[in-house]
Amino acid sequence: MEETNEVVLEEQFILRLPSEEAQKVREILHTKPEKLKKVMKIDLDLNDNQVTVNFGKNRLSGRLRKLPTIIESYKTNICNNKSLLFKTADICHIADCGYGDIDDETAEKAETIHGLCPSLKNVKKKRFRKTLFNKDFAVEAEKISKELYYLLSTDLEAVSSKFEIIYEEDPNKKQHKQFENSLFGQFSSDSSESENSNYC
Template sequence: MDIEENKVLQEEQFILRLPLEEAKRIREVLRNKPEKLKKLMKISVDLNDNKVLLNLGKNKLYGSIKKLPTLIESYKTNICNNKSLLYKTADICHIVECVYEERAKEKNETIHGICPPLKNVKKKRFRKTLFNKDFAVEAEKVSKELYYLLSTDLEACSSKFEIIYEGDPTEKAKKQCEKSLFGQLSSDSSESENNSNE
């Protein structure tokens, strides 16, 4: 991969999608003589424009780097002749689609995943949540009222609150509810409440 020297080199993996004839040719080279692939194929990447130039022998292919909507994990096996262990090598989140003619600038993201069940996955599964305007207006009114009440409470010299229960709960239930709301009240606050009630 030829990347400009002033750029930081990153170890990343991506999927290379080629036209059918070129893909068959590369598969044959990989099966028969994999060491020839370095001479046959050269990839030039421009990270600023997300463009890729692929030289396959005498053919030139043009591609663009696109972000996948899902992550694909790649693994390595047969390390030190141990085929039972899997080693994760990278998360693949980009695809390079190559064609024979250079295209105008395209979107940097794809809406489809790699396998058929992930067709239109970005629109179907990762769509934006629906927005209820009436609920949003009501929530905004309630939050404004709450801020107003809290600000007036802070400006007051003294404030008092009262808990109103539904039905007729017992004293034990009242204390348990207050404890769950406010925690354990300190002895000073309970004494001051008793003194103020007398």
């Protein structure tokens, strides 16, 4: 068999700086990119998700937060070939840096609710569907899990044990639909209509 070399993606994140520092970084990247390593230093603390940026004599601090969406990063113009695109990383974190210490409110938020472009504003609450939480079903599930752990623990202590699986002869379909509606809400009838149209 031929050995395939797995391509390891780069680790990338978006760095958001104040307007003055961002403009200086752009100028350095356009004129002398090799100078940026001497002027700028980034320290990441992954345990606390803290970011410290030393840019010249200025010291900026920020928080590394998770984006609600995943952005793919690509490279082009490799070996003077602009027709091909090469994927380099999946970007899912952003570092908001500024002057001063981190506020307690921003420190608690480990994930942002907004995307990068205007159409993804408040995307976590608008587009991502949440399951409905029913306290009665949660309490009942917790009781069943406790009873199951008790039965398994006593089964381990027993000298010999045997089990038998009993299937329901006439399962109640309406009850299953009630559980689905209570968990996920009312479903649209697009799928049922498409199924019925196939049989016509």
